[in-house]
Amino acid sequence: MSDQTTAALQPWQQRFYAYLNSIKTKLIVSFLLITLTPLIYISYVMLRNASDGLLNVIVNNSLAHARKASIDLNRFVAHQLDIIQLLRRSDAALDRNAGELEVLIKEHDLRHLSIEKIYIVDDTEQIVSVSNANPVRHEIDFGEVAGLLQQRRFLLLSSIGGDGRNSVALVAMLTDRAGLNYALLVMELNLIQLASIIAENVVGSSTRVYLLDESNRVVLSYPENFRSNDAIVMGTKIKDNEYGVFAIDGAGLEKPQLSSFLPVVGLGWKVLLIQDQQEVYSLVNTFQHNLYWILFLTITVAVVIALIISQNIALPILQVTRGANELAAGRYDVRINVANTDEVGQLASNFNFMADSLAGKIEELKVAYDELQVRAQTIENSNIALDRKVFEIGLLYQIGSSMGEIGLDLERLLDVIIDKAIEAANAQRGSLMLIDDNQEMLELKRVRIWDEASGQPVPVKDFKSNIKIRPGEGIAGKVLQSGQMLTINDPDNHPDFKQYEGERNRVAQLCCVPLKVKNVTFGVINIVNRKDGQGFEKRDTDLLQTMANQAALVLDNTKLFKLAITDGLTDLFLVRHFRNKLNEEIKRARRYQKIFSIIFFDIDHFKKFNDTYGHQIGDEVLKQVSVLFKHSLREDIDLPARYGGEEMIALLPETDAQGAMVVAERLRQSIENHGFTGSEEPLHVTVSLGIAEFPQHGMEALELIRKADTALYECKKKGRNQSSIYSEEMGVVSEK
Numbered sequence: 001m002s003d004q005t006t007a008a009l010q011p012w013q014q015r016f017y018a019y020l021n022s023i024k025t026k027l028i029v030s031f032l033l034i035t036l037t038p039l040i041y042i043s044y045v046m047l048r049n050a051s052d053g054l055l056n057v058i059v060n061n062s063l064a065h066a067r068k069a070s071i072d073l074n075r076f077v078a079h080q081l082d083i084i085q086l087l088r089r090s091d092a093a094l095d096r097n098a099g100e101l102e103v104l105i106k107e108h109d110l111r112h113l114s115i116e117k118i119y120i121v122d123d124t125e126q127i128v129s130v131s132n133a134n135p136v137r138h139e140i141d142f143g144e145v146a147g148l149l150q151q152r153r154f155l156l157l158s159s160i161g162g163d164g165r166n167s168v169a170l171v172a173m174l175t176d177r178a179g180l181n182y183a184l185l186v187m188e189l190n191l192i193q194l195a196s197i198i199a200e201n202v203v204g205s206s207t208r209v210y211l212l213d214e215s216n217r218v219v220l221s222y223p224e225n226f227r228s229n230d231a232i233v234m235g236t237k238i239k240d241n242e243y244g245v246f247a248i249d250g251a252g253l254e255k256p257q258l259s260s261f262l263p264v265v266g267l268g269w270k271v272l273l274i275q276d277q278q279e280v281y282s283l284v285n286t287f288q289h290n291l292y293w294i295l296f297l298t299i300t301v302a303v304v305i306a307l308i309i310s311q312n313i314a315l316p317i318l319q320v321t322r323g324a325n326e327l328a329a330g331r332y333d334v335r336i337n338v339a340n341t342d343e344v345g346q347l348a349s350n351f352n353f354m355a356d357s358l359a360g361k362i363e364e365l366k367v368a369y370d371e372l373q374v375r376a377q378t379i380e381n382s383n384i385a386l387d388r389k390v391f392e393i394g395l396l397y398q399i400g401s402s403m404g405e406i407g408l409d410l411e412r413l414l415d416v417i418i419d420k421a422i423e424a425a426n427a428q429r430g431s432l433m434l435i436d437d438n439q440e441m442l443e444l445k446r447v448r449i450w451d452e453a454s455g456q457p458v459p460v461k462d463f464k465s466n467i468k469i470r471p472g473e474g475i476a477g478k479v480l481q482s483g484q485m486l487t488i489n490d491p492d493n494h495p496d497f498k499q500y501e502g503e504r505n506r507v508a509q510l511c512c513v514p515l516k517v518k519n520v521t522f523g524v525i526n527i528v529n530r531k532d533g534q535g536f537e538k539r540d541t542d543l544l545q546t547m548a549n550q551a552a553l554v555l556d557n558t559k560l561f562k563l564a565i566t567d568g569l570t571d572l573f574l575v576r577h578f579r580n581k582l583n584e585e586i587k588r589a590r591r592y593q594k595i596f597s598i599i600f601f602d603i604d605h606f607k608k609f610n611d612t613y614g615h616q617i618g619d620e621v622l623k624q625v626s627v628l629f630k631h632s633l634r635e636d637i638d639l640p641a642r643y644g645g646e647e648m649i650a651l652l653p654e655t656d657a658q659g660a661m662v663v664a665e666r667l668r669q670s671i672e673n674h675g676f677t678g679s680e681e682p683l684h685v686t687v688s689l690g691i692a693e694f695p696q697h698g699m700e701a702l703e704l705i706r707k708a709d710t711a712l713y714e715c716k717k718k719g720r721n722q723s724s725i726y727s728e729e730m731g732v733v734s735e736k
Contacts, residue, residue, distance in 0.1 A: 035302045043295045059258065061203065063244075066260035066273040069201040069209065073264045073271070076114065076197055077170065080187055081154060083108055083115070084172045087185060094177045102129040116167075116188040120174065123182065137167035137188060145184055149173045156269065158213040166191060166219050191220060198222045206276035214268040320348055323355075332359040417551040418446045419457045421525050424547055425511065425540050428529040430457075433469070433476060434515075435522045442469040442480055442524060450531065476524045479512040483521040485545055486512045489535030511536045513544045515552040523552070567642040569619055570626035575649075578641035582651055582701045589694055597660035599650045600708035601667075601689035604720040606646040613679060620678035621685060622646065625671060632667040649705070657693040657725045664689040664723040672721065688715035689723040697726050706732055 087093055087108065092100035098120075105118040109131035119130040121140045130136075138159050148155055155171040167188055174183040198209045199222050211220040244261065260273040319336050326334040332355060336348040414432055422430045429449040433442040444467040448457040471481040475497055479486050488510045491497040497510070508529050515523035525548055530536065565577040573581075585596055603609070603625065610618040629640050629648055639651040652660050668687055675682030690711030698704040711726040718724075 032302060035305075036299060039295070039298060039302070043291065062258060062273060062275060063260045063262075065201040065203055066209075066262045066271050069198060069271045069273070070262045070264045072197045072200070073194070073211070073269070076193065077156065077189075077264075080114060080170055080189060081172075083112065084154065084170060084185060084187060087118075088172060088174060093174050093185075096176050096182060098129055102131075105129060105131040114190050114193045116190045118185070118187050121184045121186060128183065134188075137165075138169050138186060140171070140184060140186060142184060145171055146173065146181060156213070158217065158219045168194065168219055194220055195222065201273070203275070208274045210272040210274075212270040212272060216270070219269070320351060323348075323351060327351075327355055327358070332362060413555065414446050415448075415459070417555075418448050418525065421513070421527055421544060421547060421551075422448060422450055422457045424543050425527045425536065426531050427527045428531055429460075430528060431526045433524045433526070435480070436468070440470070442471075442476060443467075475510065475512050476526060479514050479524050480521050483514050483516050483519065485514060485541060487536050487541055508533065509535050511541060511544060513541075513548040515548055515555065517552050517556040523555075525551075570622055570642050570648075572626050572629070572648065573639060573641040575641055575643050578639060578643075578649060578651065579701060581639050582704075585651060585653055586694065586699070586701060590699075594654055595656055595694060595696075597652045597655050597657055597691055597693045598704055598708050599652065599660055599664050599667075599689055599691055600643070600705065600712050601648055601664070601687045602712065603646040604686045604688055604716075606685070609685060613683070617678040617683070621676050621683065624674065624676050625685070625687070628670050628674060629667060632663060632670060638663075649708075657691050657696070660691045660693070661723060661725055664691060668721065668723055686721035688712055688720045690715065691723065691725045693725075 087101070087104055090101070090104055091097070092104055101120065105120070109115050109118050115131075117130070117132055117134045117136070119127050119136060121142060122128050123142050125140060125142045127136065138157060145155060149172070153172065157169045157171060159167050159169075168191065169189065170187045172185045173181050174185050175181050194211065198211060198220055202209060202222060209222045210218050213219050258275045260271075262271050263269070264271060323334050323336040335352050335355060418430050418432045422428075427450065429447070431444060431448070432446040434445050435441070436443050447460040449460055450456075451458040469477045469480075471477050475486055475488065475494075478496065488494050488497060491507050491510055497507075511527045513525045513527070514521045515525065525544070527536075527544065530540075565574055566572065567574055582598070588594065589596055603621070606618065609621070626640070626642070626648070629650070633640055633650060633652070637653060641649050641651075643649045650663075652663065655663070668689055671685065671687050674684070676685065677683075690708040690713070692698060692704045692708035692711065694704060697707045707726040707730075710730050710732050711724045714730050715722045715724045
C-alpha cells in the first residue's frame with residue numbers, strides 16, 4: 001500500500017497492517033510454514049500407514065520370538081548332545097565298563113539340571129545302567145532305533161507316560177574301541193527347562209506357544225497344560241511343513257489369530273506361536289491415539305517457539321551470520337556491533353572475542369609454521385647427510401669385503417676398484433692407470449662404462465691399451481706428479497684438458513684421484529661424467545679419495561704379498577708357499593675324510609735345451625709353460641707352483657689320481673702341441689708328469705712329493721713325454 005492509502009485507514013486497521021508487514025510476523029509465519037508443513041505431511045503419512053507398518057513390526061516381532069525359541073531349543077539340545085558325546089567317547093564307554101559308565105552318568109545327572117534321567121539299554125532291550133530312581137518313561141526298540149541311528153548321530157524321541165506326562169529323550173549309540181555297537185545311551189530331558197525356554201519367548205497376554213515333535217504331536221505348551229484347537233486349525237500347514245507367519249480366521253475360531261510356525265533346525269521339531277489379532281490391533285490403535293497427541297503438542301510448541309524467536313532476533317542474527325561468513329572467508333578483522341543484551345547480544349560478543357582469539361592464534365600458527373619449516377628443512381638436510389654417510393660406509397665396507405674375497409688376484413682387484421669408484425661417484429664411466437715397472441710412465445689398465453640394462457659397470461674391450469702418460473703430462477700426469485686430486489667440472493675451459501674426438505667420448509665432468517701409499521703415487525683413477533649431469537661435489541671427491549686410499553693400500557699389500565709368495569720369472573707360487581698350503585690341505589683332508597692329488601713334472605732334456613738355445617730362450621720357455629700350466633688347472637681351486645729349475649708341481653684338492661691323470665694328460669698335450677716363441681722358428685718341448693694321491697700313496701707332504709717324483713722318474717725310464725700314477729712296484733727313488 002501507498003502512504004496515502006495507509007493514512008485513509010482506521011487506526012486499528014493501520015496497526016493490523018503494520019503487524020502483518022513486520023519482520024516479527026513474517027518470521028512467525030515463515031517458521032510455522034517451514035516447521036508445520038512437513039510435520040503435518042509426515043503425520044498424515046504416518047497415520048495412513050501406521051496400521052500396516054506397526055502390524056508388520058508386530059508380525060516380525062512375533063516371527064522373531066518364534067525364531068528365537070527355535071534357536072534356543074537348538075542350543076539346549078546341542079548342549080545335551082555335547083554331554084552325550086563326552087559319555088560316548090569316555091574310556092568306560094569304549095571299554096564297555098558298565099560300572100565306571102554308571103558312575104559317569106550319575107555324575108552328569110547330578111551336575112546338569114537339564115537332565116531328568118540317563119540310562120543305558122543293551123541289545124536285549126534291558127536297562128543295564130541308570131542314573132537315578134526316577135521311572136523310565138520311554139520304551140526302546142533296540143533294533144528299530146539302531147537302524148535309524150545308522151542315518152544320523154542321534155534321535156530325539158517324545159512319549160506320554162502312564163501318568164499322562166510328556167517326556168523327551170535324546171538317544172545315541174554306544175560303540176566300543178573295535179567299532180562295534182553294543183548299547184543305546186538314553187538321556188531324558190528336564191521338561192521344566194524346556195518350558196522355561198518356551199516361556200522366555202511369549203509376547204502379549206494372549207500368546208500361546210507349542211513345541212511339536214517330528215510326528216506333529218504337542219510335546220510342550222505355554223501356558224502349561226493349555227489345550228485348545230490351535231493345532232487343529234493349523235493342521236494343514238503343520239502337516240505340509242508350511243513355515244512362516246499366517247493370519248487365521250474362520251467359523252470355528254472365537255477370535256482371529258496371528259500364527260508363526262518355524263522348524264527347530266537340525267532336530268526335526270517345530271515351534272508354533274499363536275496370538276489373538278485383537279491384541280495386535282489394540283497396539284495399533286494405541287499408537288494412533290498417541291500420535292495425535294504428539295502432533296497436537298508439536299504444533300503448540302512450534303507456535304510458541306516461533307513467537308519467541310521472532311522477538312527482536314532477525315536483524316542481530318543476520319549480522320552474526322554475515323560476520324561468520326566473512327570470518328569463514330578469511331577476514332579475521334571483521335567485528336559485529338549489536339546492542340542487544342540477550343543471548344543474541346552475548347553471541348555477538350562471543351563472536352567478536354572468538355575473532356580476536358582466532359586472529360591471535362593464526363598469527364601464532366604462522367610463526368610456529370615458519371619455525372617448523374626451518375626445523376623440517378634442518379631434519380631433511382640431516383637425513384640426507386646421514387643417508388649419504390650410510391651409503392659411504394656401506395660402499396667402503398663392500399669394497400673392503402670384495403677386496404678381501406679376491407685375495408691375490410690383481411686383475412680382479414683392479415676391476416673391483418674401478419667399478420666401485422664409478423658407483424660411488426654415480427658416474428657414467430671411468431678408467432684406472434698404473435705406473436709401469438720402470439716407474440716412468442702411466443699405463444692404462446682398465447676402462448669401464450656404466451650399463452643401464454644390467455645396472456653395473458661393464459668393461460670396454462676395445463680401448464687403446466698402449467696409451468702411456470708421462471708425469472706432468474695432461475690432467476692424469478699432473479695428478480701423478482703432484483699426488484693431489486684434481487676435479488674439473490668445466491673441462492672445455494681448462495687449459496690443460498683436451499677433449500677426445502666424437503660426441504660419445506665427450507667429457508663433461510672429470511675427477512682424477514691419485515693412488516698413493518706413504519706419499520708415493522703409483523696410479524690414477526679417472527671418473528668421468530656424472531649420470532645426472534651435475535658437477536662433482538665435495539662429498540663425491542671426499543668419498544673417492546677415501547676409497548682410493550683404501551684401494552691403494554690393498555693394492556700395495558697385494559703386490560708385496562704376491563712378491564713374497566710367487567716366482568718372479570714364471571709368476572707361479574714359490575715352493576715354500578706350496579708346502580704350507582699342502583700341509584693345510586693334508587689337515588683338512590684328514591679332518592673331513594677328503595682326498596687330493598699332486599702332479600709333479602719337469603721339461604724333458606731341458607739342460608740340453610738351455611745349452612742349445614741359451615738361458616734367455618730357456619727362461620722364455622719356462623714362462624710360456626707356466627702359462628699353459630695355469631690354464632690347465634681350476635682357477636682359485638688348484639695351486640700351481642715352481643718347485644725349482646724346470647720342475648713344477650700342482651695341488652688338486654678333492655681330486656683322485658684318475659682325475660689328476662686327466663689334467664696331466666691335458667697339460668702334457670697342450671705343451672707338446674705348443675709352438676714356443678723366442679727364436680726364428682717355433683720351438684717344441686715335452687714334459688713328463690708323475691701323480692700321487694692322498695691318502696692312498698702317502699699321509700705326509702714329503703712322502704707324497706717323493707712318490708710323485710718317483711712316478712716322474714718312471715716316465716723318464718719309459719721314454720719321457722708321458723704321465724704316470726705312482727704304484728708300489730715303482731718303489732721310492734726320489735731324493736726330494
